[in-house]
Amino acid sequence: MNREQLIGLIGQKKSFLCVGLDSDMDKIPHHLRNTADPVFEFNRQIIDATLPYTVAYKPNLAFYESRGIAGLNSLYKTMDYLESFRDQCFTIADAKRGDIGNTSSQYAKAFFSKHNSGFDFDAITVAPYMGEDSVKPFLEFEGKWAILLALTSNKGAFNFQLSEDGDGEKLFSRVLDTAKNWGNPGNTMFVVGATRAEMLAEVRKIVPDHFLLVPGVGAQGGSLGEVAKYGLNKDCGLLVNASRSIIFASDGTDFAEKAADEARAMQLEMAELL
C-alpha cells in the first residue's frame, strides 16, 4: 500500500488506529483454546470486530515465533485472512529486524516477498543501530515500507536513545536526521513512543512529512490527545498503535465485542482530532 492509499484510507475511516496483534497464547480467552488454531481464531475475530475502526494491523512477531512452527502457521493464516481486506488495512510486521546489507536483503524477502517466504506485509519495523546498509534493502521494494525505531516507549529508551552527542543532539534525533535521507516519506516511517508525546514536537521539526508509528497509547499509558497535538501533520502522518488495551479488553466470550468497543472509542476520539 502506497502513501496516497494510506492517506485515503485514514480519510475514509476517520481513523489512524493500528491494532497490535500481540496475540499471547496465555492470554487469549479460554473458550478458544480447544479450537484447531486458537491464535488464528482469536485474530480472525479481533479483525472482524475492529476492521471498521482500524487502518492498520501490526502482528508482533515475537508472540508467533515463541510458539515455533505452530505460531508461524497462525501468523500465515492471519495474513492470508487479512489479504481479503487488502485495500481496507495496512499491515506491519513488528519484527525489529536489521543486519548487514546481504542479510537485511534476506529479511526483506522474508517479510515482503510472498514468492520467497509466503509473507507480503506492507511494512516492517527495523532497528537502526547498524546504519544505512542495514536499512536500505527494505526500501528497495515498490510500495513497501521500513519503519525505523527512533524513540521507543519503554524505559530502556533512556539508556541510549536519549543520550546526547557533542553538539547536544540526542541519538534519536540523529537517527531521524540521518535516516530520513536514506529513503523518503513514501517508503520510510519512524517509531516514536506516545509515552514521550512532548518530544513529538522535536520530531516533527526533523521529519515534518513522514508518517510516525506511535506505540504506547493504552496499556503503556500514553495520551492520544497529546500525541495528536504534537504529532499530526497535514496528511495526518500518524499511526497510533494499541495492542493489549484492545485485544485483551475482555478475556471472556465477549472479547471481540469489547475489543470493538475499545477500537471504536479510539476511532471516535481520532475523528474529532483529525
Next chain:
Amino acid sequence: MNREQLIGLIGQKKSFLCVGLDSDMDKIPHHLRNTADPVFEFNRQIIDATLPYTVAYKPNLAFYESRGIAGLNSLYKTMDYLESFRDQCFTIADAKRGDIGNTSSQYAKAFFSKHNSGFDFDAITVAPYMGEDSVKPFLEFEGKWAILLALTSNKGAFNFQLSEDGDGEKLFSRVLDTAKNWGNPGNTMFVVGATRAEMLAEVRKIVPDHFLLVPGVGAQGGSLGEVAKYGLNKDCGLLVNASRSIIFASDGTDFAEKAADEARAMQLEMAELL
C-alpha cells in the same frame, strides 16, 4: 553451555572458530538441490566436515526466514542435528532481536525454550538500541547468553555506533559500558567487528573479561592476527566468525572438503595464537 564449558572446549580444540551458517539457497552447490531439504543437507555436511576445527555454529536467521516455513524446517533439522554434538559446540542464533520487555521475553522463549518453540540455542544476538529492559529477558535463562551488538563490521557502523557523545565517548563504548552491568561475563557477550580490529584494544579496556563475537574475518576482509593481538584475554575471550569464506569455499561436489580445509587453516592459525 556455560562459560567454563566454552573455555574448556576452546582449550580442547585449540580453536575459537565460529562457523556462520548463512546458508543461502541460491549459493549452495547444484548437486544438492534435488535432495529433500537442500539447505539441511548442505548444513549437515558442513557441520560434519568442520566440527573438529570449530567451537561454535551460528545460523543466520534471515537466510531461513526468507524461505518461510520450509526455511524454518531446515533450521529445525539443523539444530536437531547439532544436538547430537551438544558438548562439542556452542550454538548462536544470529537473529539481532530486541524489543520492549514483555516482547523480548517472547523472543527469549523463541530461541531458548525448546518446550515453547522447539529451539534450544545457547545464545542469541541482540540489538541494544532499546536499552536495558529489551535485553534483560534474555539473561534470565540459566546457561544461556545474550550477545549484544556493540561495533559491527559493516559500513553502516559509522552512522551511529561511532558517533561521540558530549564527553567524547563513542556510542559503542557507551553500549559496552552500560550493558556490561546488566548481566555478567557468564551470560553476556558483545559483537565487535574484525574490520575495526584496532578498536578491540579500546573494547578490552571496558570489558576485559567478556567474550567477544567477532564477525568480519574472511569475506569481509578482517585479519585474524590483528583480532587476536588486541582481543585475546586470559580465557581466550574470542569467538571469531567466518561464514561465506568457509561454507562457500567451493560450489562443487567438494564443497564440504574445501570448507574443512578453510576451517582447518583458521584453526591452525588460532592454535598458534592461543
